[in-house]
Amino acid sequence: MTRTPFVIRFCNATPKSGWIALGIFAAIAMLLLPALHLVLPPEHPLHVSAYVITLGGKIMCYAIVAVAMDLIWGHAGILSLGHGLFFALGGYVFGMYLMRQIGRDGSYQSDLPDFMVFLDWKELPWYWAGSDSFLWSLALVLIVPALIAYVFGYFAFRSRIKGVYFSIITQALTFAAMLLFFRNETGFGGNNGFTDFKRILGYGVTTPEMRVTLFALTALVLMATLLLGRYLVTAKFGRVLAAIRDSESRVMFLGYNPLHYKLAIWTLSAMLCAVAGALYVPQVGIINPGEMSPANSIEIAIWVAVGGRGTLIGPVIGAAIVNLSKSYFTMAFPEYWLFFLGALFVGVTLWLPDGVVGLWKRIQARRVA
Amino acid sequence: MNAVTENRHDQEWLGGTSIGHLKRHGEVDLSHRVILYLEDISVSFDGFKALNNLHLTIDAGELRCIIGPNGAGKTTMMDVITGKTRSDAGRCFFGQTIDLSTLSEAEIAHAGIGRKFQKPTIFENLSVFENLELALKTDKRARVSLFAWLGDDQRDKITDTLKQIRLDKGVGGADRPAGLLSHGQKQWLEIGMLLMQDPKLLLLDEPVAGMTDDETERTAELFKSLAGKHSLVVVEHDMAFIEQLGGKVTVLHEGAVLAEGDLATVQNDERVIEVYLGR
Ligand SMILES: Nc1ncnc2c1ncn2[C@@H]1O[C@H](COP(=O)(O)OP(=O)(O)OP(=O)(O)O)[C@@H](O)[C@H]1O
Ligand SMILES: [Mg+2]
Numbered sequence A: 001m002t003r004t005p006f007v008i009r010f011c012n013a014t015p016k017s018g019w020i021a022l023g024i025f026a027a028i029a030m031l032l033l034p035a036l037h038l039v040l041p042p043e044h045p046l047h048v049s050a051y052v053i054t055l056g057g058k059i060m061c062y063a064i065v066a067v068a069m070d071l072i073w074g075h076a077g078i079l080s081l082g083h084g085l086f087f088a089l090g091g092y093v094f095g096m097y098l099m100r101q102i103g104r105d106g107s108y109q110s111d112l113p114d115f116m117v118f119l120d121w122k123e124l125p126w127y128w129a130g131s132d133s134f135l136w137s138l139a140l141v142l143i144v145p146a147l148i149a150y151v152f153g154y155f156a157f158r159s160r161i162k163g164v165y166f167s168i169i170t171q172a173l174t175f176a177a178m179l180l181f182f183r184n185e186t187g188f189g190g191n192n193g194f195t196d197f198k199r200i201l202g203y204g205v206t207t208p209e210m211r212v213t214l215f216a217l218t219a220l221v222l223m224a225t226l227l228l229g230r231y232l233v234t235a236k237f238g239r240v241l242a243a244i245r246d247s248e249s250r251v252m253f254l255g256y257n258p259l260h261y262k263l264a265i266w267t268l269s270a271m272l273c274a275v276a277g278a279l280y281v282p283q284v285g286i287i288n289p290g291e292m293s294p295a296n297s298i299e300i301a302i303w304v305a306v307g308g309r310g311t312l313i314g315p316v317i318g319a320a321i322v323n324l325s326k327s328y329f330t331m332a333f334p335e336y337w338l339f340f341l342g343a344l345f346v347g348v349t350l351w352l353p354d355g356v357v358g359l360w361k362r363i364q365a366r367r368v369a
Numbered sequence B: 001m002n003a004v005t006e007n008r009h010d011q012e013w014l015g016g017t018s019i020g021h022l023k024r025h026g027e028v029d030l031s032h033r034v035i036l037y038l039e040d041i042s043v044s045f046d047g048f049k050a051l052n053n054l055h056l057t058i059d060a061g062e063l064r065c066i067i068g069p070n071g072a073g074k075t076t077m078m079d080v081i082t083g084k085t086r087s088d089a090g091r092c093f094f095g096q097t098i099d100l101s102t103l104s105e106a107e108i109a110h111a112g113i114g115r116k117f118q119k120p121t122i123f124e125n126l127s128v129f130e131n132l133e134l135a136l137k138t139d140k141r142a143r144v145s146l147f148a149w150l151g152d153d154q155r156d157k158i159t160d161t162l163k164q165i166r167l168d169k170g171v172g173g174a175d176r177p178a179g180l181l182s183h184g185q186k187q188w189l190e191i192g193m194l195l196m197q198d199p200k201l202l203l204l205d206e207p208v209a210g211m212t213d214d215e216t217e218r219t220a221e222l223f224k225s226l227a228g229k230h231s232l233v234v235v236e237h238d239m240a241f242i243e244q245l246g247g248k249v250t251v252l253h254e255g256a257v258l259a260e261g262d263l264a265t266v267q268n269d270e271r272v273i274e275v276y277l278g279r
Helices: A006-012 A016-038 A050-074 A083-101 A114-118 A134-158 A163-182 A208-234 A236-246 A248-253 A258-284 A294-307 A313-332 A334-351 A355-368 B003-015 B074-081 B105-111 B128-135 B152-164 B183-197 B213-226 B239-245 B263-267 B270-277
Strands: B034-045 B048-059 B063-067 B089-094 B113-116 B201-205 B231-235 B248-253 B256-261
Touching (some): A006 A208, A016 A050, A050 A083, A050 A294, A050 A313, A083 A134, A083 A163, A083 A258, A083 A294, A134 A163, A134 A258, A163 A294, A208 A236, A208 A258, A208 A313, A236 A248, A236 B128, A294 A313, B034 B074, B048 B231, B048 B256, B063 B213, B074 B231, B113 B183, B128 B152, B152 B183, B183 B201, B213 B231, B213 B239, B239 B263, B248 B263, B256 B263, B256 B270, B263 B270
Parallel strands (some): B063 B231, B063 B248, B113 B201
Antiparallel strands (some): B034 B048, B034 B089, B248 B256
């Protein structure tokens, strides 16, 4: 038997039904909705508003984060409560590029971003070097979070820090980063963060065309993330992760070094979050240290729990359900949102241990029986 | 795979870990026909001596049984050999050249020592087949596992082992989750995982606990067929099983060797009788 080419094995990792679902999703997210937004006039009943496009794009960014979280929590059993940090870092790195693209159109008409003029800085800090380059910024979106995740993960996993201890340390990490970014002197705009973006590659960031481009791009990245995740968890690599989740010491006696496996999936997960953050910032138009708040990272875990841990598609559904309810609640009864979120989490933990996907499977099983 | 590339893989794999004892790695040196040599091993837990100047020599290809009352230190001895517990004093050699006290758990596994735990530890959420697949002797680095796939010969090897441990049939066959197996079947699966690693030395801690008489008998047959090509150290309480195995028997008591010889000899030893009956 000859070796099956990698591309074929990659594609086979996702079942046919998955490919069909992705095809339908692609047609809707990349053709239908953009067309309904761009082509139809606003008064047409089928017109899709800018609000819907932006909300959809935002939720897809969250969905990418949820899948990244599922890879590390659902499949490797490592609960990170600091994933909001990597999301925010990706957002900040791309936000630096967006700030540079404002050029002299800011309120102070300076080459420097407004907040630096306000601080009376005369030149860019060294770490802003190259931030006017689109490609360099894209590279940094991946490199910076990867580096931080790798170094942090190396020391944490090497010291065999596990379970709740690991979760607490990741919370502390994102909290510390938030405090750092709140300071004006750090050079990332303090508590206002970055906003008032104007352009990407010279094209207006608030135009309908740019809006649907970012929307379609986010859909593409989400689909790619799902395919990649599916490949990883069906490859031998994924089975070793599942084995580590079951019994790490047994894995070691079989001759595997769990450190490298955990580090690989942890770093990849952080990078996926960063990509999502970079896509999120131009669509939402703002990034500030609030994204690094411990509560944000906890919410990510709730999306995954609601959708169903270890199912890849479940977290996407969970992110959508929670965030759609959030947009509804924060408009209708803003003061009750956190109560609802808490109740949802408790309810899911008590009655739906496998989340929405688990419920669906149970219903299917009952229908067959 | 020929021996040279296999060696290189071993070394690359070890290069990824922090401990650098590469020189000593490679083939186990059996020039004096001894595969395991324990000298003066002592382990204490909070002052309590679990192992007390333990001496033990296992010949290459031997099938050795270890018996002894509860708490004699049998499991602790295996912990020391596999690197799970470090001895306070003494030396522990695999072959002539490999000093086990300097290697990590994973490195010891790679050197060729496989272990079955007293409490069966299999991966409950993986299928029977996948449990064996993970145990398969192959390159186990993360970046290789990303692209790894099972070749025909590896599949055959898993299929053969499945037959050997009789888990190829029954509801779901090799695809059933390992967590659903009976206790005896779990024991066999773990033995199968040991076989997949193709270790030179097998350490088996109470392998037939929870098995039916029939299963026990078949396990004895299996072990006897493995001896010669592999070396086995079997810890058991089940005397009928030890009799079936028929190898040399070592009696441990309070962390040291009390008697050694064939089963009939040690069973007639005054001190052994006292230890077993005097409780
Ligand atoms: N981690 C530990 N901490 C403290 N004491 C320990 C530890 N491990 C073992 N012991 C003690 O060391 C002694 C030897 O234990 P060990 O498990 O080796 O006995 P054993 O011969 O395997 O017994 P059994 O037949 O019951 O399995 C026991 O008294 C046990 O309580
Ligand atoms: Mg024991």
